[in-house]
Amino acid sequence: MTAPLFTEAEWDFATLDRTYKAIENIALNDLKLDVYPNQVEVISSEQMLDAYSSLAMPLLYNHWSFGKIFAREEAMYRGGYSALAYEIVINSSPCISYLLEENTMTMQALVMAHAAFGHNHFFKNNYLFRQWTNAEGILDYLSFAKKYIAACEDRHGRDEVEAILDSAHALMDQGVFRYRRPPKPSRERVAEKRRLRAAYEEEAYNELWRTLPAGIEPPSAPIPDPDGDFDGDMKLPEENLLYFLEKHSPSLKAWQREILRIVRNLAQYFYPQKQTKVMNEGCATFVHHTIMHLMYERGLISEGSIFEFLHSHTSVVFQPEFDDKRYYGINPYALGFAMMSDIRRICEAPTAEDREWFPQFAGSGDWMSTLKDAWANYRDESFIEQFLSPKVMRDFRFFALFDKADDAAYRVSAIHNETGYRRVRAMLARQYDVGIADPNIQVVGADLKGNRALQLEHRMHRGVPLHHATKELVVQHIERLWGHEVTLEERADDQ
Amino acid sequence: MTHFIDRRLNPKGKSLANRQRFLRRARAQIREAVQKSLKDSAIADIAKERKVRISTKGTKEPRFRLDPKTSGEHDFVLPGNKTFSPGDEIKKPPSGTGGASGKQASDSGEGEDDFEFTMTQDEILDIFFEDLELPNLVRTTLKETPTRVWKRAGITTSGSPTQINILRTMRNSFGRRLALKRPKLSEVEALHAELEALEHEPQTDEAREKIVALKERIAKAESKRKWIAFVDPIDVRFNSFTEQPVPTSQAVMFCLMDVSGSMGEREKDLAKRFYMLLHLFLKRRYKKVDVVFIRHTHDAQEVDEQEFFYSRQSGGTIVSTALDKMLEIQRERYNTSDWNIYAAQASDGYTQSGDARHCVEMLNGGIMPLCQYYAYIEILDEREMEVFASEDSGAELWRAYRTVADLWPNFATKRISKPADIFPVFRELFKKSESAG
Numbered sequence A: 001m002t003a004p005l006f007t008e009a010e011w012d013f014a015t016l017d018r019t020y021k022a023i024e025n026i027a028l029n030d031l032k033l034d035v036y037p038n039q040v041e042v043i044s045s046e047q048m049l050d051a052y053s054s055l056a057m058p059l060l061y062n063h064w065s066f067g068k069i070f071a072r073e074e075a076m077y078r079g080g081y082s083a084l085a086y087e088i089v090i091n092s093s094p095c096i097s098y099l100l101e102e103n104t105m106t107m108q109a110l111v112m113a114h115a116a117f118g119h120n121h122f123f124k125n126n127y128l129f130r131q132w133t134n135a136e137g138i139l140d141y142l143s144f145a146k147k148y149i150a151a152c153e154d155r156h157g158r159d160e161v162e163a164i165l166d167s168a169h170a171l172m173d174q175g176v177f178r179y180r181r182p183p184k185p186s187r188e189r190v191a192e193k194r195r196l197r198a199a200y201e202e203e204a205y206n207e208l209w210r211t212l213p214a215g216i217e218p219p220s221a222p223i224p225d226p227d228g229d230f231d232g233d234m235k236l237p238e239e240n241l242l243y244f245l246e247k248h249s250p251s252l253k254a255w256q257r258e259i260l261r262i263v264r265n266l267a268q269y270f271y272p273q274k275q276t277k278v279m280n281e282g283c284a285t286f287v288h289h290t291i292m293h294l295m296y297e298r299g300l301i302s303e304g305s306i307f308e309f310l311h312s313h314t315s316v317v318f319q320p321e322f323d324d325k326r327y328y329g330i331n332p333y334a335l336g337f338a339m340m341s342d343i344r345r346i347c348e349a350p351t352a353e354d355r356e357w358f359p360q361f362a363g364s365g366d367w368m369s370t371l372k373d374a375w376a377n378y379r380d381e382s383f384i385e386q387f388l389s390p391k392v393m394r395d396f397r398f399f400a401l402f403d404k405a406d407d408a409a410y411r412v413s414a415i416h417n418e419t420g421y422r423r424v425r426a427m428l429a430r431q432y433d434v435g436i437a438d439p440n441i442q443v444v445g446a447d448l449k450g451n452r453a454l455q456l457e458h459r460m461h462r463g464v465p466l467h468h469a470t471k472e473l474v475v476q477h478i479e480r481l482w483g484h485e486v487t488l489e490e491r492a493d494d495q
Numbered sequence B: 001m002t003h004f005i006d007r008r009l010n011p012k013g014k015s016l017a018n019r020q021r022f023l024r025r026a027r028a029q030i031r032e033a034v035q036k037s038l039k040d041s042a043i044a045d046i047a048k049e050r051k052v053r054i055s056t057k058g059t060k061e062p063r064f065r066l067d068p069k070t071s072g073e074h075d076f077v078l079p080g081n082k083t084f085s086p087g088d089e090i091k092k093p094p095s096g097t098g099g100a101s102g103k104q105a106s107d108s109g110e111g112e113d114d115f116e117f118t119m120t121q122d123e124i125l126d127i128f129f130e131d132l133e134l135p136n137l138v139r140t141t142l143k144e145t146p147t148r149v150w151k152r153a154g155i156t157t158s159g160s161p162t163q164i165n166i167l168r169t170m171r172n173s174f175g176r177r178l179a180l181k182r183p184k185l186s187e188v189e190a191l192h193a194e195l196e197a198l199e200h201e202p203q204t205d206e207a208r209e210k211i212v213a214l215k216e217r218i219a220k221a222e223s224k225r226k227w228i229a230f231v232d233p234i235d236v237r238f239n240s241f242t243e244q245p246v247p248t249s250q251a252v253m254f255c256l257m258d259v260s261g262s263m264g265e266r267e268k269d270l271a272k273r274f275y276m277l278l279h280l281f282l283k284r285r286y287k288k289v290d291v292v293f294i295r296h297t298h299d300a301q302e303v304d305e306q307e308f309f310y311s312r313q314s315g316g317t318i319v320s321t322a323l324d325k326m327l328e329i330q331r332e333r334y335n336t337s338d339w340n341i342y343a344a345q346a347s348d349g350y351t352q353s354g355d356a357r358h359c360v361e362m363l364n365g366g367i368m369p370l371c372q373y374y375a376y377i378e379i380l381d382e383r384e385m386e387v388f389a390s391e392d393s394g395a396e397l398w399r400a401y402r403t404v405a406d407l408w409p410n411f412a413t414k415r416i417s418k419p420a421d422i423f424p425v426f427r428e429l430f431k432k433s434e435s436a437g
Helices: A013-030 A045-053 A064-078 A105-125 A127-132 A138-156 A158-170 A187-204 A207-211 A241-248 A254-275 A277-297 A303-316 A332-348 A352-357 A367-377 A380-387 A390-396 A421-431 A468-482 B016-025 B027-039 B099-106 B121-132 B136-143 B166-179 B185-200 B205-227 B265-285 B305-310 B319-333 B355-367 B382-387 B396-407 B423-436
Strands: A038-043 A087-090 A095-100 A399-404 A409-415 A441-446 A454-459 A486-491 B002-006 B050-055 B073-078 B089-091 B114-119 B148-156 B238-245 B250-258 B288-296 B300-303 B339-347 B371-379 B411-416
Touching (some): A013 A038, A013 A105, A013 B002, A038 A045, A038 A105, A064 B114, A087 A105, A095 A105, A105 A127, A105 A277, A127 A254, A138 A158, A138 A254, A158 A254, A241 A254, A241 A441, A241 A468, A277 A303, A277 A332, A332 A367, A332 A390, A352 A390, A380 A421, A390 A421, A399 A421, A421 B073, A454 A468, A468 A486, B027 B050, B185 B205, B250 B319, B265 B288, B265 B339, B288 B305, B288 B319, B300 B305, B300 B319, B319 B355, B355 B396, B371 B396
Parallel strands (some): A038 A095, B250 B288, B339 B371
Antiparallel strands (some): A399 A409, A399 B073, A409 B089, B050 B114, B148 B238, B288 B300
């Protein structure tokens, strides 16, 4: 038995370093995790609030909506209604984790295991993140975006820029490619893109233009179109409204198109996180749980620490029941952690039921490779469809309701029993399918030669329409970007 | 390889730019909320940060979302089944209240109608000033933090090279050299001279031995001089300075107001703004500001702020009783050698006939010599304002006070009928504080 790494609640950088090394040792040698290099930063509560309000990114362009989030979070925090997150982690390389200075040493250890190894491994290995996000380039891109938008504000006025951002933000959910994949630029093209942007920025900056009387536009050099896929042809229908408007809107100026592109890229960057809430948090929670227990077994942390850890761990994975006042949907930490712990159990000590449901890996003993395979190749929807076991459904006491708008009552369609397992599982999986949760809106027609009207279509899923009041507001935003009339029709699906 | 980075010392307030944009965006709602909260707050509290509740109107961020309540069908899964079996029916909660489906619908935001946040002193003052149409110069001066001066605060071991205290440094250096027995330059030179003298003498064995010994001593002395620095970093001392607030004296502000029936809600609100602004001015110049509230009808009383603004009293109007009261309180509690005295009187201009003359006598004879500044504001409605367009016409009290103003430069009279009229009263006072400070 070795001496514990720390016994006091207070932390200092030497202890952090020592503990980090011990965690790293377990993560890399025992669990064989594959992570980006880590950068751990200690921040104060105020800075944590700052980070909250910029979508948890270390830098971001300025917009009033972030100020609104900040004002609200600050009021909540100061009023004691909400506690701050213990950590924030950013999908970038190096992977940046923020630790809150007020955490005790045990919490810092937990947070490092959770963020710097759990989330980090998930970011680096999950197929969605690998395909859609560019961890090496994101910080550079954000820095470009911030500068670009600040420059636009200087040149075109804050109100103009704010108007475009407002409209673009309203379409963020419809600003991603779901089914079609944009051509993945090669390394050289990314570099070329960056060079062109830098060159443009340099060229565009001219002290003299700032002294021009209002009304005279500086000659705006066309922004180089790095995707190079603008061929004048619209490929309809188009699901990515921001992309469509950026490429085809008849009334936008070059800088406005670039702003749409920035917002679209941001939306696309966050899209994988939206699809993997359960898996991402489950992976991080499972990793910190495993690491902390190994540390305890090896005498690296004291008994007091492990109790403090268990206290905070159990509140993180607490799932209130549906009729509880505290119920706010299914807790992704709870579901993810329960499923992953269950996979380990199935690998190590399967029951007859497990062997029937999961013949591929029940009793294999090698739980780590099963989990790693799941982390790498699934998203929430497919992960639940594939791995949710009857035992977890029984533990959560899941039941499914069928709801029809005109009915006066919900009907219980399936519960956690022999006949219901598969249906409950399928329905829960569908609940996590963002393709169904987000309205499916497509551009179906644009009359560029005639009255320039833009036709959109909402393809209803099982007859559920858009919320009327917000629909009107968002359509106004689209009209601002398109510059002409926009119609949005509801269409029943063919199913 | 890991990096731990301590970011705690990085500049805070990264969200400041966003916050300003937000305040600008929600300007109309925030203004309304601030004005309301100022109306309900005490005079001395105006420059404090406070919570403001605004509606989200104007700061909505709409997104497309589904509305399964109007039509269509969907399934959803919940945890925590206790008694349900397949086929059971659960009555839907009445729309509007929580319940399972209600929560789902509000998941997409738009749930809250208004929210509360804290505004800083500067932000509050900005909005307060905006309404009063204060010139920019005044705004910045009022928001300025109290002046501070750098004062000597002894000697420290660290500091910038320009602040080296040579005397202390050299004294330390000297003491250290003495204690460590550092050979002086003259001693070494003497040894050298001795050596040279010996070398010129005939070379006997004895002399050679002496030369060797001398050389040894010289080498030792010289190396010791090298080891023991002339000025060592531990000798160095710096002058230290600390910032100290400029000592300011104290002031008392007498608020005099006519509370007879003719003073309505609007008049009192205008008067209150006037007192608030005066308080701000005084707060900036004096460290301690006391406020005394004296209300009067046909007789005067000292009251607290709540009663001053909100309670009613019936009776006639005799202004001089308030002046009497003020003198009485001043004699009792506010000695002119310790206190700067300011007075602000608000009235609708009516007083019992003959009383105005009495007031003038009291002001000229007793009060004005004590006061730093005396402001009289007459609150009229817009119609009256037109009638009394000229400074010379007016009711009895006004005409009487005009004679006082001619005598005393620190006596100001002004008629106001809307908030924007208030500031000009302060112009004079402000000029004075500019030249004084």
